[in-house]
Amino acid sequence: MKRVDPLLIVDQLEISSKALVPLMKKFSFQIFPGEIVALTGASGCGKSLTANAVVGLLEDGCEVTNGRIYYKGQSLSQNDEKSWQTLRRDEISLLIQHSLSGLNPLQSVKKQMLRTLKQKTEPAKKERMNYLRDLLRQVGFSNPERILSSYPFQLSGGMCQRILLAMMISLQPTLLIADEPTTALDSVNKEKLLALLKKLQQEHGLTILLISHDVERISAFADRIIDMEAREEVRTCFLNYKG
Template identity: 60%
Template sequence: MRTTFINPILSVEQLEISSHVMEKPSPIVKDVTFQLYSGEMLALTGPSGCGKSLTAQAVVGLLERECKVTYGNIYYKSENILDYDVKSWQMLRRSDIALLIQHSLNGLNPIRTVKKQMVETMNQNKKWPRKEGNIYLHSILHQVGFSDPDDILSAYPFELSGGMRQRVLLAMMISLKPKILIADEPTTALDVINREKVLTLLKELQYKFEMAILLISHDYENINKYADRVIKMDQGGSII
């Protein structure tokens, strides 16, 4: 039985994203409309190339230079964030909406320890005293399933498995205490066992932090077991 959610935290309305590579803008995502509710896990699925990742990038203001929103609105807590300037987008990503991007396993710096990278991330919102920061790091690493955080904190990313690196990245995201976590194809680079672990972990984090999660994946059968709702995009980018 699915949970009923009543408070939309994010509303995407008739979103159109166009490519500006050619002289005339060409729509590549059209008429995308959906709502994400507080505390809900919503899955956005569809074939590769339909615009799922572009939609996620638009929500956090990280579209590539050649792409632009040409129609529609994106409301976060009833405020149209498409009107934001660069600084407002940066603040939104630091404190409210976290994006775990596709292929993010390559996003960790291989020559810096996990601890240095996690400290840098969590200090974006506030400067933590060393002792309090260490306690918090241990806490969130426990929450993503690590029994010995000290081993993880002292490790370099290349010393960890793909599943472990994905959990480190999730810990970095939740250290910012976002209201929304967007996970873009979080299991693509993982084997079957680690896919299940990561999806189970996302579900646990959803309940533990009462966090809204937008889960983007082309793997409909797998995500359908975890999501509260599933919506599909067609090849033209529209919701079906």
């Protein structure tokens, strides 16, 4: 059996406030290539803090005060801002919890998607428009031209969430972190978005860290579920890296 190394290792992570009061501590887990791993736990236990620490986006006043984060075997503890920006552009995409705050309400969807796409590549005009239309179709839009010409305030929360997902996919990440992606959605659209994440994982070879407090709903989509409060893996469906 061929050994596969973890893609992401979080080892004894501690995050503290500016006053050095621990907000979470001694949390460890690993993610292997090709998995969907769900990170669960009650609000306030540190799920989003962990996600933000992995991509170098902790809020002012918070910092990693102990432990290590490794990506592809390399420690991220010494990253400067330029290194974090490169990591977020080339390797790890973060789909934030509140979709409306992730899009500029005063700019069209087209303008915002093009700006994201240009972080990675600069295709010819005709090619990039075809690519954007294809991305929007992949995330479930049957009329991509209408979506491209729309502004976020004209669209529902679920539509904005899918647009953000398309923007993340345009960066061709290796690891996608989806932080409570179904929070603002009704029951039907929650199921649709989770099924879409599973589909995109399979089509693009993504590894996904899915952050959610809804264990019951995500159990059908995740390969592993890790309870952050209990510090243990609570369910395993199958593990790709075993073979």
